[in-house]
Amino acid sequence: MSLITITTIAGKLRGHDVGATISGNGNYVFYTTGWDVGRDDPRFYDEDLFRVDLQTGATIQVSHKTSQYGASWYPEVSDDGQQAAYTLLEGDRVDTAVTNISNGVRTTVSLNPAGRPDNGVNTHVALSGDGRYVAFASDATDLTGTPDRNGVQDIFVRNLQTGGLVNASTNSNGTQLTASSNSPELSADGHLVVFNNGSQIYAKNLLNGALTLVTTNSAGQQGNGYLSGSGDNGRHNLAVSDDGRYVVYASSASNLVSNDTNGLVDVFRKDLQTGQVVRASVNSSGQQYGDIQSVGDVAISADGRYVAFTASIASAGGPGLYLKDLNSGAIMQVAANTINAFALSSDGHKLSYLGTTADTHESRILLATVSSDFGKPSLTSTAGNDTLTGGAGLDTAIYHGNRSNYTITVKDNGVVTVADKAGVDGTDTLTGIERLHFSDVEVALDISGVAGQAYRIYQAAFNRAPDQAGLGYWIKQMDNGASLEQVAKGFLQSQEAQKLYGAAPGSAALVDSLYHNVLHRAGDDKGFAYWKDILDHNPGSQSQVLASFAESAENQAALVGVMTNGVSYTPYTA
Known part of the structure; x- marks a missing residue:
């Protein structure tokens, strides 16, 4: 089974710069490109921002130039895909703007207290997942109304509601940092902003x-190397998790x-807690x-x-886009020859990125969906007797024949x-293995x-043995985090x-x-009264009661x- 599916979202792109990002919910891909451009003069920047609905396939234009010299670059989007922030070029201005897609209203964020354009250049945009806060880098000195005398680029955060x-x-006392700052990233609720400052983060x-x-390392000692990654004009050489815990x-x-003895640039995750x-x-x-080599952008x-992250790792497939699961340790190359301009959905299973065709080298926006x-750990049985031992998490042993060709015995x-x-295949001995894969069916141990x-919840709810497809669906939901009560509610x-x-x-x-239906007997007086009383006082607890019957010692x-x-x-594979 392939772990990756690649889909072309948009092709034949052109323009000064094209990039791709994906909404946190994984439903929308945004990209910038020139639209029906009839000239090749690079002085004419005319890229606009577009959004593709991955559910319907519909594409809409998000940004619209109001100047001959105009472009919308480096988009950042809210988790629901309904707001987009970007660097806006119009005439001789470089500003930060946000478009509310539901009503088409564009708001310029980089304004001074008088409501006029600031006196600087504004780049490096970030948008909180809830769409409330925008962060950007600016060398303007008149944005806050208080003296800005450090003479370098700073990070500003705008509350779009207030x-x-x-x-x-600034430091904890409010004093401005002396080194130039760039590449801001925001937590989902906007309470934390992470950024480069000089050679540190x-x-x-x-x-x-x-x-x-x-x-710093876990002992609090400052790193003894330099930061890597593109970090230019709004690229991402750092990233932060939604809750602001990990960078x-x-x-x-x-x-x-x-x-760490390779003497090379590596990718690290810091736990701020x-x-x-x-x-x-x-x-x-x-x-x-x-x-x-060539470590570039990162995402989390x-x-x-x-x-x-993007990197060139000859022993792992060469230059490309890589995805690491820090829980299991698994790593894969998602796409080859992708150097920059990618984004990761909140669940870590969809990546939008900029790629090129092998023959014409045309730019394309692609979507990689990772299974x-x-x-998930898996162990493959070979000919003869094998001893297979699983580890932490969910482990699967793979067999290449049909289930009917094997005898499964679980000992005390x-x-x-x-x-x-x-x-x-002989007789295999398995320890710590939760699932078995056969050619025609799966078996859960x-x-x-x-x-x-x-x-048990399936049998309890419907008073029958589960059908294999239905059971597979609910096992999948619970593997992905659905609680027993949530499943019970779905059944009811x-x-x-x-x-x-x-x-x-x-x-x-x-009751x-x-x-x-569950215990196949009439209720005893005490038990019947107990469950009836719970439902009488809390009618919404039906799913809780069903789950309790299903997991009762008697039913087990x-x-x-x-x-x-x-x-x-x-x-269930959808």
Whole structure:
């Protein structure tokens, strides 16, 4: 099964600069390009910003020039894809602007307190995930109305709701930093702005004014190298997770983590809560690359688990765009020959980027969709007897025959044997393996975990054995974080449940049905009264009660014989 699907979003692009970004929810891709341009004079910058709806395929134009010399560059978008911030070129002005896509209103952000254009150049745009705050770099001296005398570029953050503007490149006492600042990034709620300042990276908490040096090791010692990545004109040589906890960046420092001896630029993730630093640019075994070069842009998923970066790693596929799962250690090359201009969705599974055709070298905007199976450990059975041992997380053993060709036995100590009836694959001994993959079906062994809960809630809700496709769907939802009560609520809202229990069953009727459908007996007086009282006082707790019946010791004991050697299901892949 391929872990990556590549889709062309837009082709035959042209212009001074083209780039791509994706909304946090993964539903929209934005890019800049010239539109029906009839001249090749590079003095005419005429790029506009466009948005592609990945659900409908519809493309709309977001920005519109009002000057012959105009362009919209380096877009940043809100998580819902309804607002876009960008660097706006019009005439001799370089400003920061935001367009509200729902009403088409464009707001110039880089205005002084009098509401007039500032006296500087404004670049390096960032937009908070909620669309409320815009950060940008500017060398203007009249943006805040207070003296700006450091003579360098600073980071400013505008509250789009109140109009308030603050200079973020200051220390905790409000004194301006002396080095030039650029490349701001905002947390999803805008409370934290992270930026380059000189040769270091700082995080500014806009709620309490605290300024934190990011480029340190876990002991608080400053990194002994230089920062890397493009960082020019709004590219991303640093990134921050949605909650502001993690910052990722590239550095040549050798003292940020232990055993960094390659003498090269690597990608690091800093935990601002614990101080821990981990190196992201390592192979799946945690070993450093001795041939990593040309590290460029970086990105991080909302929860900090996935880190994407551009680099050239000869031993891993050459130059390209890489994605690292810091939980499992897995790493993959998502696309080859992609140097810059990419973005990562909040869940870490969609990447928009700028690519070129091999024959005509035309620029294209591409979307890479990474399977949710990326990062999941898997072990493949070979001919003969194998011993397969899983680790932390969800582990899968892969078999190339049909399920009917094997005998699965789960022993009392949890050890599983999988025996090939034909003798080709022998008898394998499995420890710590939760799932089995066969050519025609999957088998879940985690009957005390997600798969067991999914099976029991299914049987409890409908008073029947789950169909394999339906079970696969709910196992997938729970693997992705859905709670047992959320699943129970989904079942109760289904047409099948409403036919079984009624559209609006009373407390007594529902409890009576659950006793008969789940436990296959009448309710004892004490138990019946207990559950009825819960529903009487909280009618919205029906899903909680159903989940409790499903996970009761009595129901689990009744299903032991059915589930002991695993349950078969059809994997849900949408």
